[in-house]
Amino acid sequence: MPADRSLFIIVVGCGRLGTYLADHLSHEGHSVVVIDTNCAAFAYLSAEYSGFKVEGDATELAVLKQAKINEADIVVGATHNDNVNLMIAQIAQKVFNVPKVMARILEPQREKLCHTLGIVTICPTTLAGDGILASIRGFSIPAQEGADPCTP
């Protein structure tokens, strides 16, 4: 399904989240560049992935420039390292004026700082936690009818 307008999207980190995003976005017709320090990580991308792959450390300005960050519409920090994601998001937003920037942050304690800095974050820890809590709160033990469920 082609998108209304093709966007230029940089995904930093080619782990589980990075490959998921890169594959979907590429499939939807966007131009995607994925950056990872280890080129072996690119093996997890699907065969249909048609974007670019840049091997390098994205905290190095030269690597971000090589990925053409100055032309990007969207930058997503999707490495397993919160601080890397937060640093790249800030560079994208404040140095290169990228219109939409997101960072995956695993440690909920650090989210407050991100919000002070005006960085949009996605925290899988609180997402999963809230989902599980909501499911627990909606759960009640069915009324017992005689038999003790603990005895086989």
Next chain:
Amino acid sequence: MHTVIVGGGKLVYFLCRSFLAKGYQVTIVNRSAAECTWLARQSKATIVLGDGSDPRILQEAGATTADAVLAATPNDEDNLVICQLASLRFGAPRTLALVNDPDNEATFQKLGVTSAFSTTHLVSSLIEQRAGFEEITAMTSVAEGKVNVTEVLVKPTSPVVGRALAEIQLPDNSLIGCVLRDSEAIVPRGSTTLKPLDRLVVITLPENHGQVLRALTGDDT
């Protein structure tokens, strides 16, 4: 003065030793238990075990009352987050970061770190500016490395001996600020003539530094 230093290794150890010798209060944050034990045995600093980019650890290290927070871990991203947490969350008045990538110096300052130093940059400019000039005895950089102040000895073989300053063609944006002769300091005019064994205090920019020194010493290196 209370300084919080995040990081490890010899650099942090020697920094801590020199700060303590000046009477500063020092807290070191390090994520390795073994290194914390070693630091605690070697110095009188307060040692906190943990990740310095975790707000709880920084708070425990006293970031709220620190006069300066220095982030000296090997990772640029950690140093950035440590400095930002310290200033935005805990109100530290001065934050300093070591950076590996020289390009990050400017970026970090743009993102609110008070000062960022690239060791690569410092060492490479020192090597470039010192190498080959034995007459140079002291050099300092001011304004974050934008201006160099150098002391240069006028050797008897120097092409500038016996010439008035007005005759010496120095590159633009450079200046002989002072002539030290027989333990006397002269603020020179165009008519001041240079003599052997004068010491010149020269003000240069990094881009013309080499040119100016070559003009004064006559060395082709």
